[in-house]
Amino acid sequence: MALDKELAAAFNDQVALELTSAHQYLALSAWLEKEGLPGMANWMRIQVGEENEHAMRFYRFLIDRNAAVVLKSIPEPKTEFATVVDVFRAALAAEQRVTAAINSLYSMATDVRDFASYPLLDWFVDEQIEEEATVQQIIDDLVRTDGNGHALLMLDRELGARVPTAE
Numbered sequence: 001m002a003l004d005k006e007l008a009a010a011f012n013d014q015v016a017l018e019l020t021s022a023h024q025y026l027a028l029s030a031w032l033e034k035e036g037l038p039g040m041a042n043w044m045r046i047q048v049g050e051e052n053e054h055a056m057r058f059y060r061f062l063i064d065r066n067a068a069v070v071l072k073s074i075p076e077p078k079t080e081f082a083t084v085v086d087v088f089r090a091a092l093a094a095e096q097r098v099t100a101a102i103n104s105l106y107s108m109a110t111d112v113r114d115f116a117s118y119p120l121l122d123w124f125v126d127e128q129i130e131e132e133a134t135v136q137q138i139i140d141d142l143v144r145t146d147g148n149g150h151a152l153l154m155l156d157r158e159l160g161a162r163v164p165t166a167e
């Protein structure tokens, strides 16, 4: 079944949104490097890889559905933050934006009865639950450190141990 035009446009927007997330995560990683928190920077850099991979899932889907891939420009990421917790709050805000976009893709796919989109979108619905929960947990941990340098160092070490998951 040919992909509905509006739905194809929304999938193309999603490619750009995932790349926008990747770009934002890279900026967050750079900020954390500058602040001397290499473990947290590592965690953000792994997110960059995941977001690029998400963009490629939508890209591949458009190709498999015989729809044109239309790449959009990526806006400049936010680079100024007052605190470490603000950096992770920016990550959470980006994830919430992506969740809303996935939900809207889902409802568009439902409207045009494009059942072939469901497995891809189901994967992303699950992924977004995990993404938001993980970032929220880090925010909670950061708030709990309450400016304690030792606790912050421990958290940096913990996030530094993250390795990319095999696809």
Ligand SMILES: [Fe+2]
Residues within 6 Å of the ligand: 018, 021, 050, 051, 054, 098
């Ligand atoms: Fe994503």
Ligand SMILES: [Fe+2]
Residues within 6 Å of the ligand: 021, 051, 095, 098, 131
């Ligand atoms: Fe994400």
